[in-house]
Amino acid sequence: MVKLKKYNGFLKLFVIFLTLFFIFSCSPKNYNVTKIEGKQLPVTEKDNQTPEIENFIKPFRDHINKDLDNVLAYCPETLDKSTGKWQTNIGNLLADVCLQKGNQVFRAREKKDIDLCFLNHGGIRAILPVGNVTTRTAFEIMPFENNLVVLALKGDHILEMVNYMIKEKKPHPLAGMTFTITRDNSPKNILIQGKLLDTNKTYYVATNDYLANGGDSMNFFLKAVQKFDLNYKLRNVLIDYFKEVDTIPVPKDIRITEE
């Protein structure tokens, strides 16, 4: 205990030091914001490139470009979504392709046939230009990641779908079905796979998952009694089709006629 006394001076000093240290460190040290400046900087060609970043991206870009520019098929004329009032050549081609390719999956999985395909005009994002068709073409036409789905719809709801088309007056892609619009804007002679629409029957309709969930106000799709997700992206449907065909057929048949 005697020995401790000799440390007293040191201890006192130490306690003072600690006290002061804690006073200062415990006092609020917060900074206050005094000025804020906000602006938006556009990223343009005036900005330099960063060689390190450029070199990193290049091999990936080259690989993608090589793959995207891979020629898959030949298109004899430009297919455009602004080519018709009730149907367009590109729209009908897309619906035909989805019906055909979707059926391969649907038959294998469910042992059933898809009766018709209905898509949205707005979902076609580019033209199919005359000449070589590449993977890039498929990405441009179909940039979205939508899946092909099959919905089981009652005949009543198919009729709703037809009325939607007449009301919307847009050339939505359609395959497997034809009908006529009368002078008083009502449908007649609705044929599905060549047979008259039976309002009591259940039909299998191929569409994309966006529309199946009621996108573009296609509320009739929400009334489906069954839904099958084919887990097959529409873009991949298109790419697989392009790989299969040599020359793209140009659909010229009339599916919706006006009296």
Added chain:
Amino acid sequence: MKRREFIEKTAASTALLSLGLSLSSFETNEIKHLTVLHTNDVHSHIDPFPADDPRNPNKGGVSRRAALIETIRKENPNVLLLDAGDIFQGTPYFNYYGGELEFKLMSMMKYDASTIGNHDFDNGLDGLYAQMPHASFEFICSNYDFKNTIMNGLVKPYKIFNKNGIKVGVFGLGIELDGLVDKKMYKETVYNNPVEIAQDITQLLKKEEKCDLVICLSHLGYKYKEDATKICDLKLAELTQNIDLIIGGHTHTFLDKPTIVKNKAGENVLVNQVGCYGINLGRIDFYFDKNKSHTNQGKSIIV
């Protein structure tokens, strides 16, 4: 005895020295400058738009953005670089590589953090998880609960960055997933009410953690004209307090300048969003000092 004397002297002088230092550090009123840079909804736009693009010719591009950020870092090294989500989806880079390039490039540009957008679920939780090793920055989201998913532990509810002595609390808010993202993609991710979460987190960041600045990385969207009841950044700003800056995304909103909103306590909150596709870089400069007399004078906002 010599040893003891030595200890006593050293201790005394150390104490005096620390005292002197800590006193002097309170005398000078040092002004600190923090530059917050931000992007949102870049959507895999790694290359600039081509010169013949009808909408955004020659705009954007990661390489140029990196150069712009580097120039700013040279001017002020005290930079916080943030993204408000939807890093994924929009170009073949994503379709081919699943987001690997996006994360690697953001890491090269030294992003500090990003929140999670709805499109970041586009390859499912597994797809996001697979890319996590490529990101050296933080993922921050406070209202998505990933507890029962593969992403458990990989997303922080908030993070405090110490930027040259400035404590910056960053938290994140994600949009409601139901109806927007397929359930099979987000699986057992739980969406919690963003306003309630924001109130709790900001209380924690400002009052308990004593952050000098609180930033919300939001993917809620700027404003919804067609659905006035839907939570958005402007509403979030009004309904909360203790947030200094909301960096938004999702709605691809191009603003002429950041919006100033009065919060619940009547204080100004900055809400910003810079469109999409890496066409713009947002820049908000904050100047701080420790002079107490400023506290009640408020701050000047130049936008």
